[in-house]
Structure formats: structure tokens, C-alpha cells
Amino acid sequence: MPDKPIFPTPQDAEAAFYEALERADIEAMMAVWAEDEEIVCIHPGGPRLVGYAAIREAWRRIFDGGARLQVRLSHPTSVQGPLATLNTVIEHIAVRNDESVRAPVVATNVYVRGVLGWRMVLHHASPAPPDSVGNAPHKTLH
């Protein structure tokens, strides 16, 4: 098994995550994750998956499904510390060769610094209202 890549910053890990998602590359995807029993992945509308094996298996099924996804990211937020970084972002996901409109997804991504660089410990994605990013609903209510 080849050595895993080292991600010097949380941004590097996040870029690798979304690149692996678009390429449907299971090895690249799982290289982003910390090998920890307490890592958590929640796909939109799906159950909470805990641990490396369960998370790998879910990504494998998604990638084996054959849909090639294109993800555009917008409206990032970040709380950065020396050992952990918390990002949120709006994902605009489209299926290649499928023009149907997709609702945006809001994602929380958490990365932790270890001896081999930064790794993902949580990805929590859930559907967001189509017309809302940031604080838009707050703004339209007043």
C-alpha cells in the first residue's frame, strides 16, 4: 500500500477531500480521513456513520454507484486553531450529464493536526433550503 499523502494545512486536506469526491477515488478519499474510531461522516439525509470502516464502506457504495459529481463551493466559514480547524461551506453539487437542478448542501468539516499532518475527523452534510445561504433567511424576514 502506498504511503499516504501528508497534508500540511487543513486547506490542503479539504482540497484533497473534494478532489477525491469529484474523481470518485476511494483511496484518495480515505487518505484524507484520520484513522480513528471516533471519526464521523453524515451524508445528506443519511445516518451517522462512525469509524473508518463504516465511512469507507459508505463512500465505496457511493462511488460504485457510478454517478460522477461536480461540486462548487461557496460561502466558507472557518474557526482555526493550532490543533483543530472547523470549516463550514455551502456545496453546490451537480451530477455530470444530468442537468436537473440540485438543492445546495451545507457541510461542516473538521480537521485535526496529527504527527502526519492534518486529517479529517468529521464531515456532516445536510440539505439546505434552496434559496438560503449564509444568513439570507434572517435578512428576508426583517
Place this chain on the structure above:
Amino acid sequence: MPDKPIFPTPQDAEAAFYEALERADIEAMMAVWAEDEEIVCIHPGGPRLVGYAAIREAWRRIFDGGARLQVRLSHPTSVQGPLATLNTVIEHIAVRNDESVRAPVVATNVYVRGVLGWRMVLHHASPAPPDSVGNAPHKTLH
């Protein structure tokens, strides 16, 4: 305005968060949150709210709605560091005096240690499949 409480541990902050939610106490709720422009709150099915003012306004509207909630927590996970803690938990939310069954909610809660103890910087809650907690779907597929 009274001094805000100090939460010596992430567990203290989390307990105060759910207690404030059940009591519909806006001041107690907002005392749990870090006063930071980058804090994020996502209610189930709702938009991403960013910043203290937007988050406070959303909680105020929920609490003003009058429904008194009871929350039972199960299946916690935790990744703890010296400066930040990442928890996930299954929330079983019921409305008092309303016997209708509620689907579980999966919540990600992130706390950061500051000079005045631990504060919440993210709450991301989304509906979970009714029959799934932990890795249950993984287990039933094989």
C-alpha cells in the same frame, strides 16, 4: 446584564446548551455560545446561520414559538483536544403535551476553550433516518 457563566469543560457547556434548549431560556442559551463572527448554527432542515446576532434571533423565534421541548440524548461520540472538542450525538426530541412520534436528529457540536472557559462555536443538526443511529444501516446491509 449579569456575568456569563464559565464552563470549565466542554461537557459543562454541552449540558448547559441542552438545559437552555429545554427551558427555552434565550439568555442561558446564548451564554453557551462564543461571541464570534464565525460561529455557526444549523437547525434541522434550516439554513446555515453565521454569527452571534443571527443565531440569537433564530433561537429567540424558536423559543417564542412556545413549544417546550424535551430532549433525550444517545450514542455520543467525542474527539477531544486541549483547545477544541468535537461531539456528535443523537437527539430524540419530543414536544411536551404532544405524543406524536418524532424522528431522531443527529447533531454535531463543537466547543473551543477561551479565556473564560469552553464555549460552543458550532451546532449542526439535521434529521436522521428514524431507524438509524450509529452504524445501524451499515450493519443491516450486510
